[in-house]
Amino acid sequence: MKFRRRLYVTLEPNEKGGLLEIIFEVVLIVIIVLNILAIVLDSVKEIDHQYKNVFEKFNMFSVIFFTVEYMARVYSIVERPRNSDPVKGRLKFIISPIAIVDLLAFVPFYLTFLPIDLRFLRIFRLMAIFRMLKFARYLHALGIFKRVLYDRKEQLILSFFFILFILVTISFIMFYTEHEAQPEKFSSIPATMWWGIATLTTVGYGDIVPITTLGKFLGGLFAIAGVGLLALPAGILSSGFYEAMHRNRAIQKCPHCGKEIHEEE
Numbered sequence: 001m002k003f004r005r006r007l008y009v010t011l012e013p014n015e016k017g018g019l020l021e022i023i024f025e026v027v028l029i030v031i032i033v034l035n036i037l038a039i040v041l042d043s044v045k046e047i048d049h050q051y052k053n054v055f056e057k058f059n060m061f062s063v064i065f066f067t068v069e070y071m072a073r074v075y076s077i078v079e080r081p082r083n084s085d086p087v088k089g090r091l092k093f094i095i096s097p098i099a100i101v102d103l104l105a106f107v108p109f110y111l112t113f114l115p116i117d118l119r120f121l122r123i124f125r126l127m128a129i130f131r132m133l134k135f136a137r138y139l140h141a142l143g144i145f146k147r148v149l150y151d152r153k154e155q156l157i158l159s160f161f162f163i164l165f166i167l168v169t170i171s172f173i174m175f176y177t178e179h180e181a182q183p184e185k186f187s188s189i190p191a192t193m194w195w196g197i198a199t200l201t202t203v204g205y206g207d208i209v210p211i212t213t214l215g216k217f218l219g220g221l222f223a224i225a226g227v228g229l230l231a232l233p234a235g236i237l238s239s240g241f242y243e244a245m246h247r248n249r250a251i252q253k254c255p256h257c258g259k260e261i262h263e264e265e
Contacts, residue, residue: 007072008079028069035062059109066106073102148240159232163200166229170222171196177215200226 010021035058041047042055074090083089093099149156171192178186185208186192195208199222210219 004076005079008076011069011073011076012080031062031065034058063106063109066102070099070102070106073099144241144244148237148244151244152236152240155236156233159236162232163229166225167193167196167200170199170218173218174210174215174222177218178210178212181212181215196222199223200229202226202230 010024038055038058041051048055074094077083077093078086078089080089080093083093094103168189171189174195175186175189175192178192186195192208197203198205198208199219202223204223210216
């Protein structure tokens with residue numbers, strides 16, 4: 001097996017491989033887990049002060065590892081049939097969501113060497129969380145979730161537009177109900193939409209609340225309606241997951257010829 005093909009099989013979890021492929025997959029997952037743990041522990045001042053040098057060295061190692069991994073994937077991706085063209089195939093891979101996640105896992109580190117405002121460097125540091133998303137390549141459940149979202153995209157979009165319509169409507173009503181009593185809090189319809197979001201989601205932060213009798217009555221109705229309203233996308237997703245999980249075929253054998261018969265469950 002030529003080097004590029006061996007490299008592709010090692011890096012690509014969807015390809016059947018041997019011991020080397022299993023070892024690489026385990027090593028990559030361990031490094032990702034350790035990166036997540038390092039990000040969490042680094043936020044604790046006492047631990048960061050004591051092990052700051054360790055965190056910096058591990059981050060440097062991770063950046064080098066992820067950089068080499070990304071370059072190896074770009075180099076070997078032409079072994080995939082749909083990316084066989086040396087130029088177009090690699091460009092198609094580079095702009096794919098999973099490749100962008102791989103790129104964001106290490107590229108912020110190199111941006112820290114540029115003459116950029118320190119406030120932007122903090123944002124780049126937060127982008128290290130993209131290393132967690134590299135798990136997506138190895139989690140079968142995320143593939144199911146992606147298929148469900150794709151299959152139910154029309155129903156989800158319709159439900160979200162309906163929720164948006166209801167949000168604007170109740171914000172419009174509550175603005176004209178409470179504006180005179182609370183001109184500072186219910187200053188405009190966009191400002192009132194914050195109250196609408198907190199009410200429909202039943203979060204109820206309490207920073208903006210109606211004080212008039214009519215406002216309280218309407219607010220109570222809208223809060224109750226919000227429970228059922230937000231159940232729309234949840235119901236769509238749950239039915240989609242149910243169908244996806246039961247879409248596998250039941251294998252039976254023909255009693256006459258002994259051949260396998262595939263039937264939808």
